Amino acid sequence: QQKVQQSPESLSVPEGGMASLNCTSSDRNFQYFWWYRQHSGEGPKALMSIFSDGDKKEGRFTAHLNKASLHVSLHIRDSQPSDSALYFCAASEQGGNNRIFFGDGTQLVVKP
Amino acid sequence: DPKIIQKPKYLVAVTGSEKILICEQYLGHNAMYWYRQSAKKPLEFMFSYSYQKLMDNQTASSRFQPQSSKKNHLDLQITALKPDDSATYFCASSQERQSYEQYFGPGTRLTVL
Numbered sequence: 272q273q274k275v276q277q278s279p280e281s282l283s284v285p286e287g288g289m290a291s292l293n294c295t296s297s298d299r300n301f302q303y304f305w306w307y308r309q310h311s312g313e314g315p316k317a318l319m320s321i322f323s324d325g326d327k328k329e330g331r332f333t334a335h336l337n338k339a340s341l342h343v344s345l346h347i348r349d350s351q352p353s354d355s356a357l358y359f360c361a362a363s364e365q366g367g368n369n370r371i372f373f374g375d376g377t378q379l380v381v382k383p
Numbered sequence: 384d385p386k387i388i389q390k391p392k393y394l395v396a397v398t399g400s401e402k403i404l405i406c407e408q409y410l411g412h413n414a415m416y417w418y419r420q421s422a423k424k425p426l427e428f429m430f431s432y433s434y435q436k437l438m439d440n441q442t443a444s445s446r447f448q449p450q451s452s453k454k455n456h457l458d459l460q461i462t463a464l465k466p467d468d469s470a471t472y473f474c475a476s477s478q479e480r481q482s483y484e485q486y487f488g489p490g491t492r493l494t495v496l
Contacts, residue, residue: 314387314489322482373428
């Protein structure tokens with residue numbers, strides 16, 4: 272069973288709009304959460320980390336974590352065409368062997 | 384300067400052959416990983432190494448063998464190649480802590496004919 276599940280699979284928003292990506296996990300041992308972004312032809316790159324309940328804002332990007340419901344989200348305001356990419360939610364446990372579990376990704380397209 | 388080098392960028396192989404994918408990282412990290420990405424599986428974890436020792440192996444096939452000759456190297460040997468092995472293979476590295484992000488290389492795109 273996939274430990275990290277993302278929705279939607281794909282998302283299209285107009286330039287300047289708000290994009291909302293969702294992620295739920297099935298493992299209550301997960302303590303650390305990330306959003307990774309992958310542009311076409313490149314490797315994934317960490318966009319934001321969030322380890323505590325609540326919101327974390329970095330520029331146009333806001334991540335929200337609710338550990339009780341095992342839910343994490345990413346909101347991108349004022350979306351730009353350069354935000355078009357594949358976004359992965361990722362999570363890991365405290366302790367363990369460094370493994371990060373990735374979701375299947377959300378393909379975001381921002382239309383000019 | 385690229386911090387994680389993967390060679391080659393593109394690789395074409397024939398079914399049944401053997402290839403080695405090269406990965407070197409210059410981030411001073413002690414943990415290294417291999418992932419595979421294809422249309423079937425967006426990002427599939429394969430192996431993790433810490434201080435040159437295998438920590439986790441999620442690859443069912445023994446045809447995939449990681450090789451760590453140096454602390455900052457983790458190559459991937461693939462034998463008896465099959466068309467289903469066609470994918471982009473990413474190497475990644477991190478500090479050896481659960482709270483640290485992983486840094487990915489640019490990938491090697493493998494096509495098996």
